[in-house]
Amino acid sequence: xxFTREEVMSVSVTRAVVLGTALLITPVAQAATxxxxxxxxxxxxxxxxxxxxxxxxxxxxxxxxxVDGVISIEDVTNISLDFSGNSLAILLNTTLSSPTWxxxxxxxxxxxxxxxxxxxxxxQTSSSIGPVTTSFDADELFIDWGGxxxxxxxxxxxxxxxxxxAPAPVPLPASALLLLGGMGGFVALRRRHKAA
Numbered sequence: 001x002x003f004t005r006e007e008v009m010s011v012s013v014t015r016a017v018v019l020g021t022a023l024l025i026t027p028v029a030q031a032a033t034x035x036x037x038x039x040x041x042x043x044x045x046x047x048x049x050x051x052x053x054x055x056x057x058x059x060x061x062x063x064x065x066x067v068d069g070v071i072s073i074e075d076v077t078n079i080s081l082d083f084s085g086n087s088l089a090i091l092l093n094t095t096l097s098s099p100t101w102x103x104x105x106x107x108x109x110x111x112x113x114x115x116x117x118x119x120x121x122x123x124q125t126s127s128s129i130g131p132v133t134t135s136f137d138a139d140e141l142f143i144d145w146g147g148x149x150x151x152x153x154x155x156x157x158x159x160x161x162x163x164x165x166a167p168a169p170v171p172l173p174a175s176a177l178l179l180l181g182g183m184g185g186f187v188a189l190r191r192r193h194k195a196a
Contacts, residue, residue, distance in 0.1 A: 032164045034063045034083045038114035041081055043071050046104040048142060060114045071109070079109070086162060087125070090143075092154040103147035108132070111141040121161030128154045 040059025045052040058069030063083040071079040077094040088111075101107050113119060118138035124131060133144040141160065 032117075032162050033085045034160060034162055035085065036115075037063050037117070037162070039063060039068070039083065039111055040114055041069055041071060041109055041111045043073055043079070043108070044110050044142075045102070045107050048106040048110065048144075059112075081111075083160075086160050088158040088160055090156040090158075092129075092150050092152070092156075094150070094152045098149065098151070100149045101145045101147060106142070106144050107146035108142065108144040111143075113139045116165040118163050119161065120163050121159070123159050125157045125159050127156040129156065132156065134158065 038060045040057065040061070042057035043052045043055035044050055045055075051057070052073070055073040056071055058071050058081065061069050065084075067080045067082050069081045071081070073079070076096055077092060077099065080091040080093070082089040082091070090109075119136050119141060122134050122136040122141050124134055129145065129148045129150045132148065133142075133146075135142045135144075141158075143156075143158075145156075
C-alpha cells in the first residue's frame with residue numbers, strides 16, 4: 001500500500017497535535033522534598049499530647065538553607081532543627097554538665113506539617129546519644145529520647161519521607177480543543193476522500 005506525501009504529512013501532524021495536547025494536560029510531578037514546606041515544632045513532656053510549659057516552640061517556619069528553628073528548654077538546653085531535602089539534623093547545646101532526658105511516657109519533639117502533602121516515613125540515621133524512638137502520622141513526626149543522657153554538641157539525624165499533593169490538572173485551552181477538532185475533521189475528510 002503506497003501513501004501519498006500529503007497522507008503521510010496528515011498522519012504526522014495529527015500525531016504531533018495529539019502528543020502536544022497530552023503534554024499540555026499531563027500534570028508535572030512535584031519534587032517530594034521538605035524544602036519550601038511550612039513546619040512547626042514543640043517540646044512535649046510528660047506525654048505526646050502535652051506541650052512542656054518551660055520550653056519555647058518554633059514555627060511556623062519555611063524550610064530553607066541553614067537552621068530552621070530553635071527550641072529552648074528551661075533556658076539551659078537549645079535544640080536546633082536543620083531540615084534539608086528529606087533529612088533532619090538536630091544539634092543539642094546545653095549549659096548543664098551531664099543532663100539526662102527523663103524517661104516518661106513521652107519526652108521529646110513533635111514536628112507538625114503546615115503545608116499540603118503528607119509524611120510517609122521517619123527513621124533515625126545517626127545519633128551521638130543512642131537510638132531514640134520515632135513515630136509519625138501523615139501530619140506529625142515524633143522523636144522520643146526519654147532516658148538518654150546527652151552533652152553539649154550531641155547530634156541526631158533522621159530521614160523523612162514526604163509525599164507532595166497531586167498537582168491540579170492543567171486545564172486544556174479552548175484553542176487546543178478547536179485544533180484537535182479541526183485535525184480530527186481533517187483526518188476524517190482524508191479517509192473519506194481515500195475511500196471514494
